Amino acid sequence: MLVAPSILSADFGNLERDVKAICEGGCDLVHVDVMDGHFVPNLTIGPAVVGAVAKVASKPLDIHLMVENNTFFVDLFAPLQPKYISFHIEEEKHPHRLIQKIRALGISPALVLNPHTPPETVEFLLEDVDMVLLMSVNPGFGGQSFIPSVIEKAQKLKILTQKRNPNCLIEVDGGVNDENVTTLRDAGVDIVVAGSYVYNNPKGVKYAIESLKV
Ligand code: DX5
Ligand code: ZN
Numbered sequence: 001m002l003v004a005p006s007i008l009s010a011d012f013g014n015l016e017r018d019v020k021a022i023c024e025g026g027c028d029l030v031h032v033d034v035m036d037g038h039f040v041p042n043l044t045i046g047p048a049v050v051g052a053v054a055k056v057a058s059k060p061l062d063i064h065l066m067v068e069n070n071t072f073f074v075d076l077f078a079p080l081q082p083k084y085i086s087f088h089i090e091e092e093k094h095p096h097r098l099i100q101k102i103r104a105l106g107i108s109p110a111l112v113l114n115p116h117t118p119p120e121t122v123e124f125l126l127e128d129v130d131m132v133l134l135m136s137v138n139p140g141f142g143g144q145s146f147i148p149s150v151i152e153k154a155q156k157l158k159i160l161t162q163k164r165n166p167n168c169l170i171e172v173d174g175g176v177n178d179e180n181v182t183t184l185r186d187a188g189v190d191i192v193v194a195g196s197y198v199y200n201n202p203k204g205v206k207y208a209i210e211s212l213k214v
Helices: 012-024 047-056 070-080 095-104 119-128 150-164 181-186 205-212
Strands: 002-005 030-035 061-066 084-088 108-113 131-135 169-173 191-194
Touching: 002 205, 012 030, 012 047, 012 205, 030 047, 047 061, 047 070, 061 070, 061 108, 070 084, 070 095, 084 095, 084 131, 095 108, 095 119, 108 119, 119 131, 119 150, 131 150, 150 169, 150 181, 191 205
Parallel strands: 002 030, 002 191, 030 061, 061 084, 084 108, 108 131, 131 169, 169 191
Antiparallel strands: none
């Protein structure tokens, strides 16, 4: 299992310390939650702060857009050259076009599905993306409870990715911890995002990351 800690649960007054902690703790990606106060009822960080994160991160960035006007935000964050930019399928009229745009910018395109969105929605986009992110909470906040139906969704998506694009990774985001990570792995998930479990872990960030590498 690859592990992408979400810096949404970091201490923003000590962001450099907390980004270095996950990178030195063995994470595979640094997950960055970008919220605009419109698509989701919360507002987070823009390119100035994410640029500062990129400077101190020794692992690639995984930027998760939770915004309206995806194309505008892709243009804002592209100069930072993250590994992934993912956008919500529910918010995009022309996902195929946006995928091609992200790819042309030298970034791996990824799609995000809210808890209610069936995996079949993205079947005919799978050959064009490098990752699909399944939300296991409603986007907007860290620290929410895991929605178990994502497990069956991951199993169904895995069948579709095997058929359409076996290189397409499956990521799950929200409420992930050491109790559900093995079930996610068995369902075919490749990457887990974890915010509160990693940053609020009484045994520390490094222990938390290692406990998710099942
Ligand atoms: C929620 C974000 C998640 C969130 C995960 O909208 O996409 O990345 O930070 O936090 P936890 O792991 O605490 O659910
Ligand atoms: Zn996220």
